[in-house]
Amino acid sequence: MTGIKSPSEPVHIVGAGLAGSEAAWQVAQAGVPVVLHEMRPVRMTEAHRTEGLAELVCSNSFRSDDATNNAVGLLHAEMRRLSSLIMRCADANQVPAGGALAVDRDGFSAAVTKALQDHPLIDISRAEIAGLPPADWRNVIVATGPLTSAPLADAIRKLTDENALAFFDAIAPIVHKDSIDMSVAWFQSRYDKVGPGGTGADYINCPMTKEQYDGFVAALVSGEKTDFKEWETNTPYFDGCLPIEVMAERGPETLRHGPMKPVGLTNPHDPTVKAYAIVQLRQDNNLGTLYNIVGFQTKLKHGAQQRVFRSIPGLENAEFARLGGLHRNTFLNSPKLLDVQLRLRADLRLRFAGQMTGCEGYVESASVGLMAGLYAAADARAMALTPPPATTALGSLLGHITGGHIETIDAGPRSFQPMNINFGLFPPLASPPTKKPDGTRLRGNEKTVAKKQAISARALADLDRWIVDSLRVQAAA
Ligand SMILES: Cc1cc2nc3c(=O)[nH]c(=O)nc-3n(C[C@H](O)[C@H](O)[C@H](O)COP(=O)(O)OP(=O)(O)OC[C@H]3O[C@@H](n4cnc5c(N)ncnc54)[C@H](O)[C@@H]3O)c2cc1C
Numbered sequence: 001m002t003g004i005k006s007p008s009e010p011v012h013i014v015g016a017g018l019a020g021s022e023a024a025w026q027v028a029q030a031g032v033p034v035v036l037h038e039m040r041p042v043r044m045t046e047a048h049r050t051e052g053l054a055e056l057v058c059s060n061s062f063r064s065d066d067a068t069n070n071a072v073g074l075l076h077a078e079m080r081r082l083s084s085l086i087m088r089c090a091d092a093n094q095v096p097a098g099g100a101l102a103v104d105r106d107g108f109s110a111a112v113t114k115a116l117q118d119h120p121l122i123d124i125s126r127a128e129i130a131g132l133p134p135a136d137w138r139n140v141i142v143a144t145g146p147l148t149s150a151p152l153a154d155a156i157r158k159l160t161d162e163n164a165l166a167f168f169d170a171i172a173p174i175v176h177k178d179s180i181d182m183s184v185a186w187f188q189s190r191y192d193k194v195g196p197g198g199t200g201a202d203y204i205n206c207p208m209t210k211e212q213y214d215g216f217v218a219a220l221v222s223g224e225k226t227d228f229k230e231w232e233t234n235t236p237y238f239d240g241c242l243p244i245e246v247m248a249e250r251g252p253e254t255l256r257h258g259p260m261k262p263v264g265l266t267n268p269h270d271p272t273v274k275a276y277a278i279v280q281l282r283q284d285n286n287l288g289t290l291y292n293i294v295g296f297q298t299k300l301k302h303g304a305q306q307r308v309f310r311s312i313p314g315l316e317n318a319e320f321a322r323l324g325g326l327h328r329n330t331f332l333n334s335p336k337l338l339d340v341q342l343r344l345r346a347d348l349r350l351r352f353a354g355q356m357t358g359c360e361g362y363v364e365s366a367s368v369g370l371m372a373g374l375y376a377a378a379d380a381r382a383m384a385l386t387p388p389p390a391t392t393a394l395g396s397l398l399g400h401i402t403g404g405h406i407e408t409i410d411a412g413p414r415s416f417q418p419m420n421i422n423f424g425l426f427p428p429l430a431s432p433p434t435k436k437p438d439g440t441r442l443r444g445n446e447k448t449v450a451k452k453q454a455i456s457a458r459a460l461a462d463l464d465r466w467i468v469d470s471l472r473v474q475a476a477a
Contacts, residue, residue: 259295
């Protein structure tokens with residue numbers, strides 16, 4: 001607890017984007033006053049165009065609304081159960097988009113703005129917080145997003161003693177481990193090195209012949225790339241990590257002497273043949289369900305990434321938990337810097353929400369805002385709130401942010417990178433389904449579908465129990 005006990009003392013929320021707006025709603029609905037600080041239109045970001053709260057800066061999609069088979073659809077369902085303002089306004093401003101939830105962006109933002117403006121416990125202040133929040137703000141949520149203004153980002157960087165907070169962010173794709181063909185790939189660390197915290201067999205290796213390598217390099221070089229936006233040109237690359245296609249353009253051998261070097265590894269499926277090049281994947285979460293492709297940060301368009309990366313032997317059927325990408329981003333090294341309640345260990349009065357915490361996407365940002373709001377309201381009312389179960393979408397996303405990610409085993413750039421919600425973040429089922437309701441055996445893809453459905457059903461049942469056990473107790477207090 002942070003020593004915030006006066007119920008009339010407001011929660012200060014900095015940034016009224018997806019996360020800050022949802023957080024403000026949750027705090028105010030719990031009966032605690034809020035001051036919501038938003039710098040637009042006094043100062044704009046590089047991507048926002050309006051002064052509306054919860055402006056969608058790019059696509060108008062909240063992605064799949066299928067709560068049974070899709071992890072983000074499940075997150076929608078959980079947020080609706082917690083009376084999310086963002087979901088209520090999205091539902092009310094839906095436009096046709098098949099199984100996805102897409103919204104009329106202006107109608108959506110106007111609805112969020114009106115709900116917050118009309119709330120008797122919310123005061124909206126249009127001003128930039130150009131440094132650390134004043135010391136007498138004792139319960140603060142910072143939700144200033146990937147385009148956090150420079151003075152605040154600099155102040156947080158100094159406070160956290162990190163050497164970078166905002167960078168040109170090149171992210172590598174992440175693959176679901178159970179979609180990797182282990183009859184082609186194998187586990188081994190280079191030279192079987194154990195390293196700190198390793199086992200000597202920490203990487204999954206995918207071998208390439210010369211023909212496969214040459215074809216792969218050619219496909220990288222010719223693949224369609226996303227363009228730099230004008231405002232992105234001033235931001236440095238994160239730790240100098242270059243996109244893989246940029247390395248490939250420097251010469252056909254560059255990758256073979258860089259991330260794809262074939263040394264220190266023996267293919268147990270074919271021990272006498274030396275691979276010409278090797279792609280390595282590194283475990284990305286504690287559960288061991290997700291692996292990132294080492295050194296494969298990329299600016300290729302998503303379609304090109306799927307096509308080119310599925311040409312890697314062993315990854316023909318790869319399912320991607322996240323594709324690579326490149327844009328300016330501001331986010332904390334949360335597993336190190338935040339506690340389980342999203343508070344900065346270095347200054348417990350500051351709680352973080354939204355994309356700054358290392359989640360990725362509109363829905364994920366809003367969901368972390370929702371949880372930060374519940375925690376801040378509980379603090380203001382001097383009540384304890386247990387985290388949502390790890391089996392829920394909310395719990396698994398928070399778990400990833402505040403502790404589920406593992407640091408790289410070897411030296412290298414900071415490895416924690418923003419992540420969308422996906423089924424790889426959930427704890428595995430104790431007994432995965434093997435049979436259909438009629439008693440016949442599940443085959444092939446049916447097993448994957450049944451597994452997702454069982455994870456979703458478990459999540460909603462566990463969330464309902466948590467709501468009864470924790471939140472209703474608070475409501476009654
Ligand atoms: C260019 C770009 C495109 C993106 N496209 C998508 C997409 O298509 N789909 C998707 O799901 N996700 C997308 N994202 C990722 C992300 O989900 C969104 O950025 C999302 O809006 C993050 O929510 P947030 O609440 O954390 O931040 P934001 O929604 O950006 O809200 C932060 C708010 O804080 C304000 N602010 C910043 N600094 C200060 C300050 N010092 N004082 C006061 N106010 C401040 C800003 O004006 C803003 O209103 C994109 C990100 C970027 C950068």
